[in-house]
Amino acid sequence: xxxxxxxxxxSAAAMSTGEQWCNAAAVVGATVMKKRKEIRxxxxxxxxxxxxxxxxxxxxxxFRVVGVVVVGSSAIASGRRFLSATIQLVLTHRANLKSxxxxxxxxxxxxxxxxxxxFSPDGKLQDEVKFLKKVRSGGVEPRxxxxxxxxxxxxxxxxxxxxDRIAVETQKREEFVKLRHLCAQLxxxxxxxxxxxxxxxxxxxxxxxxxxxxxxxxxSDYISSSRQSLSIEGTSPGITGIxxxxxxxxxIGGGSPADASSDQSVSQPILTxxxxxxxxxxxxxxxxxxxxxxxxxxxxDASTVDTNPSDTDSSVEAxxxxxxxxxxxxxDVVDHYANIDPLKWDSFRSFTSHHTAEDYVAWQRIIRLDAxxxxxxxxxxxxxxxxxxxxxxxxxxxxVGLKDYEHLEPYRTYHAARLVAIxxxxxxxxxxxxxxxxxxxxxxxxxxxxxDDNEAFWCFVGFMRxxxxxxxxxxxxxxxxxxxxxxxxxxxxxxxxxxxxxxxxEDCFFVYRMVVxxxxxxxxxxxxxxxxxxxxxxxxxxxxxxxxxAWGRTRxxxxxxxxxxxYAVAACILRKRKLITEKYSSMDEILRECNSLAGHLDVWxxxxxxxELVVTLHDKL
Amino acid sequence: MASYGDEEHCQDYLFKIVLIGDSAVGKSNLLARFxxxxxxxxxxxxxxxxxxxxxxxxxxxxxxxxxxDTAGQERFRAVTSAxxxxxxxxxxxxDISRRQTFDSIGxxxxxxxxxxxxxxxTILVGNKTDLTDAREVxxxxxxxxxxxxxLFFMETSALxxxxxxxxxxxxxxxxYSILTRKVRLSQEHKKHEVASLGNGxxxxxxxxxxxxDGGSRSWCCA
Numbered sequence: 001x002x003x004x005x006x007x008x009x010x011s012a013a014a015m016s017t018g019e020q021w022c023n024a025a026a027v028v029g030a031t032v033m034k035k036r037k038e039i040r041x042x043x044x045x046x047x048x049x050x051x052x053x054x055x056x057x058x059x060x061x062x063f064r065v066v067g068v069v070v071v072g073s074s075a076i077a078s079g080r081r082f083l084s085a086t087i088q089l090v091l092t093h094r095a096n097l098k099s100x101x102x103x104x105x106x107x108x109x110x111x112x113x114x115x116x117x118x119f120s121p122d123g124k125l126q127d128e129v130k131f132l133k134k135v136r137s138g139g140v141e142p143r144x145x146x147x148x149x150x151x152x153x154x155x156x157x158x159x160x161x162x163x164d165r166i167a168v169e170t171q172k173r174e175e176f177v178k179l180r181h182l183c184a185q186l187x188x189x190x191x192x193x194x195x196x197x198x199x200x201x202x203x204x205x206x207x208x209x210x211x212x213x214x215x216x217x218x219x220s221d222y223i224s225s226s227r228q229s230l231s232i233e234g235t236s237p238g239i240t241g242i243x244x245x246x247x248x249x250x251x252i253g254g255g256s257p258a259d260a261s262s263d264q265s266v267s268q269p270i271l272t273x274x275x276x277x278x279x280x281x282x283x284x285x286x287x288x289x290x291x292x293x294x295x296x297x298x299x300x301d302a303s304t305v306d307t308n309p310s311d312t313d314s315s316v317e318a319x320x321x322x323x324x325x326x327x328x329x330x331x332d333v334v335d336h337y338a339n340i341d342p343l344k345w346d347s348f349r350s351f352t353s354h355h356t357a358e359d360y361v362a363w364q365r366i367i368r369l370d371a372x373x374x375x376x377x378x379x380x381x382x383x384x385x386x387x388x389x390x391x392x393x394x395x396x397x398x399x400v401g402l403k404d405y406e407h408l409e410p411y412r413t414y415h416a417a418r419l420v421a422i423x424x425x426x427x428x429x430x431x432x433x434x435x436x437x438x439x440x441x442x443x444x445x446x447x448x449x450x451x452d453d454n455e456a457f458w459c460f461v462g463f464m465r466x467x468x469x470x471x472x473x474x475x476x477x478x479x480x481x482x483x484x485x486x487x488x489x490x491x492x493x494x495x496x497x498x499x500x501x502x503x504x505x506e507d508c509f510f511v512y513r514m515v516v517x518x519x520x521x522x523x524x525x526x527x528x529x530x531x532x533x534x535x536x537x538x539x540x541x542x543x544x545x546x547x548x549x550a551w552g553r554t555r556x557x558x559x560x561x562x563x564x565x566x567y568a569v570a571a572c573i574l575r576k577r578k579l580i581t582e583k584y585s586s587m588d589e590i591l592r593e594c595n596s597l598a599g600h601l602d603v604w605x606x607x608x609x610x611x612e613l614v615v616t617l618h619d620k621l
Numbered sequence: 622m623a624s625y626g627d628e629e630h631c632q633d634y635l636f637k638i639v640l641i642g643d644s645a646v647g648k649s650n651l652l653a654r655f656x657x658x659x660x661x662x663x664x665x666x667x668x669x670x671x672x673x674x675x676x677x678x679x680x681x682x683x684x685x686x687x688x689x690d691t692a693g694q695e696r697f698r699a700v701t702s703a704x705x706x707x708x709x710x711x712x713x714x715x716d717i718s719r720r721q722t723f724d725s726i727g728x729x730x731x732x733x734x735x736x737x738x739x740x741x742x743t744i745l746v747g748n749k750t751d752l753t754d755a756r757e758v759x760x761x762x763x764x765x766x767x768x769x770x771x772l773f774f775m776e777t778s779a780l781x782x783x784x785x786x787x788x789x790x791x792x793x794x795x796x797y798s799i800l801t802r803k804v805r806l807s808q809e810h811k812k813h814e815v816a817s818l819g820n821g822x823x824x825x826x827x828x829x830x831x832x833x834d835g836g837s838r839s840w841c842c843a
Contacts, residue, residue, distance in 0.1 A: 375665060
């Protein structure tokens with residue numbers, strides 16, 4: 001699938017133009033590659049219409065544009081811009097696919113102008129119904145996604161003013177940094193990050209790529225925090241030494257100090273040294289929590305920090321707060337976290353007592369494995385992240401204890417490191433769920449869209465509020481979901497349902513993957529995001545209590561539902577009813593059909609079907 | 622399941638085989654290499670189960686191996702174990718460059734014995750032999766464990782293809798040979814037939830019902 005996209009370079013400006021959205025929207029999975037064609041276009045006032053004309057023309061010929069790659073840009077200085085773009089077209093028979101150029105989508109999505117117009121002078125969303133309506137009917141224009149998603153995912157309230165959001169942002173940033181701190185402490189990889197960062201400081205003095213010049217990012221923050229905490233001596237016995245030994249002795253309580261000096265034990269979480277040490281880590285963290293007062297070095301009372309953010313400008317505030325933070329010991333980190341959200345901390349503690357410590361270690365391990373093999377479908381949509389330097393990528397990877405990434409391109413390494421940082425933090429934040437495979441599928445697009453780890457983390461938290469049930473150990477959530485899909489099919493198509501019963505497949509297990517990773521494996525990157533946006537808008541509408549009447553007589557008569565995804569999944573199956581009832585005589589065959597849907601679905605058709613199902617069935621369910 | 626075709630197609634066999642083992646040991650790539658001669662350096666984690674059917678020729682007979690690829694994370698076991706049912710073969714896979722995955726083998730075998738209704742022809746597979754510098758589990762260790770558990774053993778590399786076909790074929794051939802012995806030994810029992818092997822392993826292969834009468838038969842060492 002990635003083969004359809006030859007490569008990417010060129011200017012970020014080009015990526016953020018309206019045309020580019022259309023271009024990007026057309027980058028979908030190529031199924032039947034027939035013929036390749038290269039076309040050079042000089043961008044000027046005259047050629048843009050030609051460009052569009054060309055595309056429409058192609059479209060009429062039932063071809064599909066699957067890749068648009070900007071390979072070079074130049075000469076902005078003269079005021080006349082020549083953008084030399086090579087458009088690599090992979091022409092395919094469209095067959096029964098609906099074009100992603102669907103007029104419907106282009107008309108109805110939320111565009112940046114509309115988005116900007118929605119805000120009052122004090123930064124309040126003035127018409128939340130209009131906002132959600134737009135998103136529900138056509139998704140969000142890619143270049144404003146990073147701004148819109150925090151609203152859709154409940155990071156910011158729909159009624160929040162700009163001031164509210166700054167306060168929320170500051171507080172959330174604090175909390176995320178603390179979570180990261182806890183992760184780093186539990187893993188012990190901060191030691192290596194420290195060493196590496198020192199090396200980089202001396203190596204890259206005056207170079208543009210120095211980590212210190214990276215725009216504000218929590219990753220660099222928690223790195224610098226661990227760096228500082230390691231360099232300040234005497235704040236807490238045992239944790240402050242800059243050598244691996246004393247740091248480690250904190251964590252594994254009596255483990256072999258020799259382990260710390262080997263590279264492996266540092267880059268691989270120390271916890272993996274066995275169950276025994278894993279247990280002592282947790283008990284150590286717990287005892288740190290219990291003995292919070294004894295440490296006597298609490299610099300920043302969490303409640304003070306939370307309620308009175310001393311700096312409002314987050315880009316300035318960060319180092320300051322990090323400074324406070326850096327001087328605290330692990331007990332304070334734990335303490336901070338406990339104060340911020342006692343409920344969450346309770347669950348963390350219950351996780352440490354109910355589960356074995358091996359679980360967190362296992363999560364760390366699997367997170368890294370999955371991060372390294374995250375796919376790169378996001379690449380055409382995130383040019384700035386693609387441009388990350390190798391030094392920076394390696395630095396971030398080392399800082400989260402990622403290894404074996406040498407075979408990856410820098411942007412993939414960087415992406416993987418960010419996935420690790422956020423997933424680890426999430427595993428502590430929501431220890432009941434921890435980490436389950438599939439979660440990286442959900443996070444990867446968020447990381448691609450959100451440049452800032454903190455924002456990405458909280459968007460992910462918002463996403464997971466509903467999605468987390470799919471990943472629970474007790475499987476209650478996923479069973480409930482499959483049961484709803486089953487019901488939708490039963491109400492809509494009794495004949496198909498009876499056939500499924502005959503095959504003992506009425507539990508709809510065959511849609512398991514579709515539900516768990518929310519059609520991410522079946523849809524292209526862009527189409528997945530559109531589906532999710534529509535789904536999030538539904539959930540946001542319900543959250544905000546926007547009732548049925550608010551939607552009026554639009555095409556979207558379907559009231560918002562929490563289960564839009566399930567209707568969409570059911571719609572996939574219902575589309576295959578003829579095949580299933582006439583040709584398939586075992587559950588295996590249906591499963592295989594479902595597993596091979598990738599590249600054969602059109603999200604807008606699917607959503608149309610899903611909305612239709614919602615209209616007819618939501619009362620029954 | 623091992624299903625016999627209709628009387629006139631009695632030479633067609635379908636063997637269900639499961640691939641199990643920890644996350645990222647290379648289960649999906651073993652299957653991709655075997656079934657399509659492909660390898661994906663960044664293959665996605667398997668969510669739930671997937672399967673491929675591969676035709677093989679053993680002693681001039683066409684045999685279909687239906688190979689079920691399962692998710693490795695512990696959390697999915699409840700889901701994936703449903704698919705052990707009816708399996709007549711299993712590849713229990715670990716990664717020779719990660720000891721932890723080898724240490725989990727016991728758990729996977731327990732899992733297999735608990736959820737599969739019969740003694741399954743099982744091969745222990747140490748994958749990723751191409752990572753010679755990173756090896757953490759020696760060949761001897763693998764061999765020793767396999768012998769103790771009465772399993773076949775092979776080291777493979779899905780990346781460079783070594784032994785991949787052989788590993789699958791070992792399982793399929795063994796199932797087939799058990800089946801043919803069974804057929805020879807008890808011609809008159811069409812429905813419930815038992816085949817015994819010289820090495821003491823006993824495998825019962827049923828028709829499509831997937832039922833069993835020998836559920837917790839213990840494993841015998843060769």
